[in-house]
Amino acid sequence: MDVSSRLGVLTSGGDAQGMNAxxxxxxxxxxxxGAEVFAVDDGWQGAVDGHIRALAWDDVGSILNRGGTVIGTARSxxxxxxxxxxxxxRNLLERGIDRLVVVGGDGSLTGTELFRTExxxxxxxxxxxxxxxxxxxAAHPELFVAGLVGSIDNDMVGTEMTIGADSALHRIVEALDAIASTAASHQRTFVVEVMGRHCGYLALMAAVAGGSDYVLIPESPPAPGWEEEMVDKLRESRAAGRRESMVLVAEGARDRAGAPITAAYVRGVLQDRLSEDARVTILGHVQRGGAPSAYDRWMSTLLGYAAAQEVLSAEPGGEPHVVGVRHNRITLLPLVEAVSATRAVATAVDAGDYAGAMAARGSSFTEMVRTYATMSRPPVATAPGPRRRVAVLHAGGLAPGMNTAARAAVRLGLDRGMTVLGVNGGFPGLIDGDVVELAWHDVEGWVGEGGAGLGTRRAVPEVEQLYALGRAIERLELDGLLIIGGFNAYLAAHRMVTERDRYPAFALPIVCVPASIDNNLPGSELSIGADTALNNIVEALDKIKQSASAAKRCFVVETMGRRCGYLALMAGLAAGAERVYLPEEGMSLAELATDTERMVASFRAGRRLFLAIRNETASDLYTTDVLARIFQEEGHGLYDVRQAVLGHLQQGGNPSPFDRILATRLVSHAIADLAGQLEAGTAEGRYLGLVGSDVVAHPLVHMDEEVDLSARRPRHQWWLGLRPAIEAVSRQGTPAGEALPVLRA
Incomplete structure (x- = not known):
């Protein structure tokens, strides 16, 4: 790479949380x-006006937590x-800039490609x-560009998430949760309009995460007569005991004839046909505002890291790329094809090709449309034959989203003709027969509640308890078992499967769904609860960093995770930590000495804050307290050192939108798996997980081959490959021009 390269970065079009990251x-x-880096202020208008300035390392410090974009944006x-x-x-070349990273939507990237070709x-x-x-x-015959998609609509074809979409979903779901409480108090209906001109992602996912009754999106217009269908669904929900009703409308929603469907029109329909005073809330630009979510910080950091590498290593005549996300990994998309495919979706909708528009959004989008259609109506058993008895229980530590998962299990199980039994207190509750049949009205309000209404216990049945467990299963006449929980839940299920020869009662379909803030379960790249815990950590770190603004201070922060460093590493990426200590790597005195020397040198050079994050089991001897004392002693009064053990706040709070969606999706597959086994007469034990963008089932009997039992974590952890990014974006003073690992699939 030519260390004399000059790189420009600009943000263009509508702002999106995560652009700063x-x-x-x-x-x-x-x-x-080794490049010189310049900000092009106010997007392409800044390039036209010559508002271009050099940036140093500290010019982009303390911006991860800020919404909007510190270098400005505009539609030029x-x-x-x-x-x-x-x-x-001319303005770019006056500064020798012929390499650009452009963060914007499809319009900005279209303009970028035109500029490049011209x-x-x-x-x-x-x-x-x-x-x-x-x-x-002659010295700059070609313009090299890389694009990042900054769009809260999540409308770029080919990338699973765009910068800002997760944060916007947070804003919407927070609003829905707040609206639901006042709506329930008055037994009132609300019509909520969300952004999404050509893409219904925000409306659809918010409807799933917020438990709304009806949703209208551009890609799937309702059939003629939809007004009566909507009114009937709301009537059914009220008859089933629901006190509030919620209808979500994407701003680009239309009917099959192409006529716009507005929130005001929906309100009028509800008032006329339900004789009820419906209220309209248009969320507007609140969806763009506020601090970015943890995901929009760490993923945007990885995207920016990869985009800089891409554009600085680009060769003459090469194809420009959009740097996106696919299967939870960084991926490169041909810029021209990505923009063209995205614009084709709007064209397909305008032409009435709704099947084509849905297909372009991908299989997971289509899957959630189907799941929502089931979840949003009161259950009606459609399966023929006797009702099969399926128990739902939690085991292991508490994970936000357990209630969402249990709610989905009841709703989807009832729809398949199952009798769904809730087990209170995990496996001890099952042994004791503390079981109750669950109806829809029992769990309908659980979609966004933290905690676990059924309770959870970490206890794994001991060998001497297996007989009692088998007798309980026989006494309750269980036909299937859905276990939602963490590592101990998986251990218990594995024990049941491997002990079937001795205890025939265990020969029933068993499906495990991963729910653990530690994200340490086999067969799934992400577990229910981990995203909420990460957001809790990042919110706490924002406050901790702010408290240090008046002094020179080092903070040592301890996170949960047991012997899995996921939370620590991802929090380090999202919060801009200078150092992260993981159990997978361990800690040594030599490393601590090097870290201390770097810290002291950085404070002497003017640093005001140093953030170190330590997983709770990174070392048995180098505890958080010991680490803080070492840093304090070696500073000799140059800076203060404080420590913070975040503790159980990481498990608290309402589940994030991602965890609600993940819980619903995983349980949908789990109920389908159980129903299929019951129909086929099989009795397999399986654990489900998200692998890339797909939900995959794995046999429980082989679980021990996938895990390190002593460390209680999978043998392969995808996120460990992200460690180099922390070095690149958090540690100043590393050798210029040093090769950096590329984070692509």
């Missing part, structure tokens, strides 16, 4: 690689004209008119 990562990765009419693009080219002609015209000397033009 991407900008920070681009700047620091570029500096790490000037850049749409050739004279405007001529000025932009570049040789623009330079030729500038030379001919005296606006640029020939030598400069």
């Amino acid at each position: 991407a900008v920070r990562a681009v700047v620091r990765t570029g500096l790490h690689l 009419a000037d850049f749409r004209t050739r004279p405007g693009r001529l000025r932009a080219a 570049w040789p002609g623009l330079l030729e015209e500038l030379v001919a008119t005296g606006g640029l000397d020939a030598a400069t033009a």
Whole structure:
């Protein structure tokens, strides 16, 4: 790589939470690689006007937690004209910039591609008119670009998530939770409009996460007569005991004839046909505002890290790329194809090709449309034959989202003709027969509640308890078992499967669903509860960092996770920690000495805050207290040291939108698996998990081959490959031009 490279970064179009994380990562990765980095303020308009400035390492410090974009954004009419693009080219080349990372939506990226293809002609015209000397033009014959998709709508085809979409979903679901409480108090109906001109992602996922009654999205317009269907669903919900009703409308929703469906129209329908005073709430730009979620911090950091590498290593004649997310990994998408495919969705909707529009959104989007259609109506058993008895229990530590999972199990189980039994207090409750039949009204309000209404226990049945457990299963006449929990839940299920020869009662379908903030379960890259815990940690770290603003201070923060470092590493990425200590790596005195020397040197150079995050079991001897004392002693009064053990706040709070969606999706597959086994007469034991973007089932009998039982974690953990990004974006002073690992699938 040419260390004389000059790299520009700009944010364009509508702002999106997480843009600052991407900008920070681009700047620091570029500096790490030896490039000079420049901010183009206010998007392409800043390029036209020449608002371009050099950035140093500290210029992008303390911005991870800020919404919007610190380098500004705009929708530039000037850049749409050739004279405007001529000025932009001249202004960039006056500073020697011919490599750009552009963060924006499909319109911004379309303009970027046009600018790139016009570049040789623009330079030729500038030379001919005296606006640029020939030598400069010859030195920069090609413009190299990489795109990052900043769009809360999550509307770019080919990438599973765009920068800002998760944060926007947080804002929407927070609003729905608040609205639901006042709506229930008055038995009132609310119509809520959310953003999404051509993409129904926010409306659909918010409807799933918020437990709404009806949703209208652009890709799947309702059939003629939908108004009566909507009214009937709301009547059924009220008859089933629900006190509030909620209808979500994407701003781009329309009917099959192409006529817009507005929130005001829906309100009028409800008032006329339900004789009820419906209220309208248009969330508007609140969806763009506020601090970014943990996901939009760590994933945007990885995207910016990869984009800087991509554009700085680009070779002449190469194809420009959008850096996106696929299967939870960084992926490169041809820029032209990605933008074209995205715009084709809007074209398909306008042409009435709704099947094509849905297909373009991907299988998981289509799957959630089907799941929501079932979840949003009162259950009606459709399965023929006798009702099969399926028990739902939690085991292991508490994980936010357990209630969401149990609610989905009841709703979907009833729809398949099952009698769903709730087990109170985990396996001890099952042994004691503390079991109750669950109806829809028992769990209907659990969609966003933290905790576990059924309770959970960490106890794994001992060998001497297996007989009693078998007798309880026989006494309750169970036909299947759904276990939602953590590592101990999996151990208990594995024991039951491997002991079937001795205890025939265990020969029934058993399905495990991962729910653990530690994210240490085999067969799933993400567990229910981990995202909520990470958001809790990042929120706490924001406050901790703010408390240090008046002094020079080092904070040592301890996170949960047992012997899995997921929470610590991802919190380090999301919060901008300078050092993260993981149990997978261990700790040594030599490393601590090096870390201390770097810390002291950085404070002497003007640093005001140093954040170190330590997993609770990173070392048995180098505890959080010992670490803080070492750092304090070696500082000799240069800075203060404080420690914070976050504790059980990581398990508390209402589940995040992601955890609600994940819980619903995993349980949907689990209930389908149990129903299929009951119909086929099989009795397999399985654990389900999210692998990439797919839900995959694994045999319980082979679980021990996938885990390190002594460390209680999977043998392979995908997120460990993200460690180099922390080095690149958090540690100043590493050698310029040093090679960095590429984080692509």
